[in-house]
Amino acid sequence: MSYCEGVLGQSSERKVKGCFNQTLPFSFDPTEAMLRHSPQGTSLRKRSWPTAITGDFKAFTLTTQTMSVLYCIGTAVAAIAIVVKVGFALARAPNDLAVEASFLLLSSTSLGIASIIATVLSFEFVSLINYHGEASRVSAKYGHQFLGMTWAAVALVLFSSITSGVFAIVGRGQSGPRFSLEEAKAPGEGEPE
Template identity: 35%
Template sequence: MQLPISVVPKLLVLTAFILSMLTLFAGSRRRVLNDASIMTLNTSASRLSPTIRGQGPFNNISIAATEIGLQDFYSVYVLAYCSGHYTVDDYGGHRTITNCSRTSATFAFDPDKVFTLRRGFNTSDVFWPQSIRDDFAVIQSASKAMAIIYIIGVHATGITSLISILQTQYKARASVIAHLAFITLSFVSLGVASSVASILSVKFVELINRHGQGSGISATTGHKFLGMTWSAVGLLFLTVVITVVTLPSDGVPKKSPAVAVEKKAEAEAEHA
């Protein structure tokens, strides 16, 4: 059974909306797509700073920073972050999420605010190269802008999906123009947001790994997140193309060949 051409863009934009919602709210709860992060910061091998040697029991640089409260990893998402520990059992190694932050429309990962250490210690006691601290400071604005643009894109995609459903019965010129406007806004917004996320997930991760050599700090790219967000962008692009191709000069969608043949047959029957 072949789907009518008019149904295809509706399915595409609905799927894009679902994917974009998943990318936006991933990590908002401990069990909500916590494996779909933009990137994951691995701090399990980080060490105490030489500046705190001689302070009580922590007088040896070989003591791991996790012993003063630092988590093993921090997964960064669009609106929040989650942290936890790596554990090993009879079935192998796996991650255990212990905490997720509240979601925020202007979220940006800031180590100095995120790291919660035991009383008497602060982030300066952890042996982090200043270059990594500077890296995170540089991306604060980009992360916040990305989150806001994602929110705009997801809302626009949702409105586009609603308009597509309404167009099943209502095909006025205004609805067609609104549909085209919102689908274009959806594509552009999610495209820009996905591009920023890709830079953070790939280039920024490379930067952290380069600057973190020798300090026990590393990061990994969120391939699942990138797959989801770019799939949504791709589906929206196809929707834009189909919408433009099926949009004639009068602003009302073209009828499919099957509908045209049916209308012609009805007209001939009436005149017979």
């Protein structure tokens, strides 16, 4: 949820000058960022900035904002599930796996939808930027590491929710202490003398 500015050298060497954090709901607008961090009086026409790219980013504003909110919801709900699990452990209370599974399922759903949006943006949006920016030497790349990280998070939370759900279902079938008929009889009752 940040962006960086810098200089791209002749041999594609990047020199980063600084990075800037954003607030939620996050969406990146390169036009606004360039104008904000350029010297006064610099226009985008002087930089040969393609107006189609500005339109592309504006068209995807709601999508990227939705993605950032879903990431936050998924992360917060997973954190709540961890706090609930630790609370049960510290209180030495019986673990309510159904509650834990519900939180984790909600988290994996939210993270999964955000990851789908991120994946689509990574491929389709990047190719759109490259198409519109080709004449002006504006290009975009997607991050392999980010996609790997987001899908790994989805897989881990989904695995945890399925595991908790299975243990909750199995545990219900075995709830309560088991007694044999012999243990339930009062002492001396039913035994021949």
